[in-house]
């Protein structure tokens with residue numbers, strides 16, 4: 001028997017009853033096919049044989065997901081961010097709800113009375129200079145390391161959004177004013193004694209424009225493709241990018257926001273860092289005018305982003321609440 005002070009919620013031989021999700025959430029096996037077909041796009045034109053803009057567009061139309069390599073982000077900035085987040089999650093005691101960030105232990109969070117097999121940290125991250133002082137102060141190098149990581153991620157996400165603009169035929173900078181609310185959300189998924197019973201994250205679509213995810217070399221992310229859950233392969237140093245609901249609307253349904261989830265495994269700890277690029281609460285989201293015509297009428301009613309998140313509160317409430325907190329702070 002371990003000393004109580006060392007024991008964590010996941011140090012168990014059997015999955016506790018209140019972590020068991022019913023079968024309606026589908027099989028959880030990691031033996032489902034690894035979807036090799038989710039495109040891996042080389043962003044360095046010099047190495048690529050295919051135009052990355054075309055590749056991003058067709059991946060976003062067909063899968064709503066793609067991975068990018070040769071993106072120019074230095075490996076050490078990414079590995080430092082992963083290790084400082086690991087240190088954060090390993091700290092024996094953490095504050096939970098501060099003004100600027102929210103830490104969710106798996107024991108705090110329940111969906112219909114069931115807990116997810118993960119812990120989560122969320123905070124706003126744009127503009128970095130306005131919110132850095134609201135981030136965790138421990139580990140002591142957290143703010144320095146995470147800001148260096150986010151500078152790179154913000155450049156990468158704007159670059160990808162510009163490529164999407166070009167691919168869709170929108171004028172340059174179309175998304176600039178719409179990507180003012182950015183959130184970092186990091187999850188840690190410890191090994192689980194019976195992953196067939198649990199879920200790391202429930203099936204959902206992201207309420208963002210795009211999400212840029214680093215998952216290191218661990219699998220667990222699954223994407224719905226033709227009615228089946230397929231694993232997204234883990235490619236070290238690659239970023240997984242997915243189209244969120246807002247970009248599906250703006251593209252008038254050309255680009256797809258696809259359902260995904262995270263399953264657990266018995267052996268490894270999965271650590272991921274997601275960055276959501278979201279519109280600001282007052283922004284009106286509607287199909288871009290140039291994508292609407294007689295042949296392709298508008299498929300979505302214009303809505304303010306905050307109106308949208310009221311109905312889809314998976315992360316939405318948080319987006320609005322944290323943005324308001326940020327405003328009142330400044």
Ligand SMILES: O=C(O)CCC(=O)C(=O)O
Nearest residue numbers: 185187206221262272274
């Ligand atoms: O942790 C992951 O791999 C995925 C996270 C995710 O889908 C999300 O936070 O929206």
Ligand SMILES: [Fe+2]
Nearest residue numbers: 204205206260
């Ligand atoms: Fe997601």
